[in-house]
Amino acid sequence: MADSHRVAPFTKGSMDALIGGEAVAVRLDRFASEDEIAGLAQLLLRGSIRTNSIAEVTRLGISQFEQGVRGSKEAYFAAAREQQGFADRVRQASFWPLDRFMAALGALGYDVDLMSEPGFGSYWAGNGKLRNGTTPVHVDFSPQDSPGWAVGEVRAQLAWNLYLVCAPTDELIIWDRQWCPADDDHLVPGEYFYDATVVEGATRFAIAPRPGEILVLNSRNYHTVATCENRLAFGSFIGVVAPDTLRFWS
Numbered sequence: 001m002a003d004s005h006r007v008a009p010f011t012k013g014s015m016d017a018l019i020g021g022e023a024v025a026v027r028l029d030r031f032a033s034e035d036e037i038a039g040l041a042q043l044l045l046r047g048s049i050r051t052n053s054i055a056e057v058t059r060l061g062i063s064q065f066e067q068g069v070r071g072s073k074e075a076y077f078a079a080a081r082e083q084q085g086f087a088d089r090v091r092q093a094s095f096w097p098l099d100r101f102m103a104a105l106g107a108l109g110y111d112v113d114l115m116s117e118p119g120f121g122s123y124w125a126g127n128g129k130l131r132n133g134t135t136p137v138h139v140d141f142s143p144q145d146s147p148g149w150a151v152g153e154v155r156a157q158l159a160w161n162l163y164l165v166c167a168p169t170d171e172l173i174i175w176d177r178q179w180c181p182a183d184d185d186h187l188v189p190g191e192y193f194y195d196a197t198v199v200e201g202a203t204r205f206a207i208a209p210r211p212g213e214i215l216v217l218n219s220r221n222y223h224t225v226a227t228c229e230n231r232l233a234f235g236s237f238i239g240v241v242a243p244d245t246l247r248f249w250s
């Protein structure tokens with residue numbers, strides 16, 4: 001169902017509805033100009049380190065799952081400190097979208113900051129994601145995969161993406177259904193994704209991203225990315241740690 005009118009505009013009310021699981025996505029139009037996204041795409045593609053958790057996404061940066069859960073807290077927070085220099089170089093040459101998006105959420109009345117881990121300090125937030133192929137039905141919800149981490153304690157989890165390069169045929173598909181522990185019976189053995197039966201009966205929304213805009217989704221909702229080629233986005237996760245209190249990480 002192509003139903004992009006169900007995508008809510010960027011207001012405090014829509015963001016609260018997204019956090020509460022009553023909206024599937026929020027769109028922030030014209031977040032960056034064509035020149036800004038072209039400059040940022042070039043800096044990311046040329047200057048960032050490349051890591052992978054799944055075959056179809058080359059991450060231009062690091063992640064708490066890859067360096068942390070699959071590695072260690074020490075490895076992730078060491079990598080997070082090293083990444084600071086890259087963000088500063090992008091800030092000087094262009095703009096760091098995380099700064100601008102945090103300011104926009106702050107202006108709506110949220111308390112915003114980086115996520116912090118007791119004994120380790122601030123998480124890293126803000127990666128490019130270069131996609132080729134299809135991402136099957138999955139959720140991103142740290143209470144499911146990160147026990148023992150501060151991100152494993154979040155009350156709700158969102159994901160935001162600023163689209164830099166995408167085609168008119170690209171689609172982000174989100175179901176109006178959130179993960180619960182019993183759903184893990186539908187996990188494809190040995191994989192992070194689910195059999196499509198997990199979303200049976202749920203409403204499906206197909207959203208076409210546009211370059212220069214941000215889409216925010218509740219990443220506990222089942223979602224998938226339809227086949228795409230060299231699609232480039234930049235974003236992170238956001239955890240709700242207390243009412244109106246948002247903490248960012250990648």
Ligand SMILES: O=C(O)CCC(=O)C(=O)O
Nearest residue numbers: 135140159161172225233
């Ligand atoms: O690339 C997109 O449109 C967003 C997808 C996403 O955030 C995810 O698969 O976790």
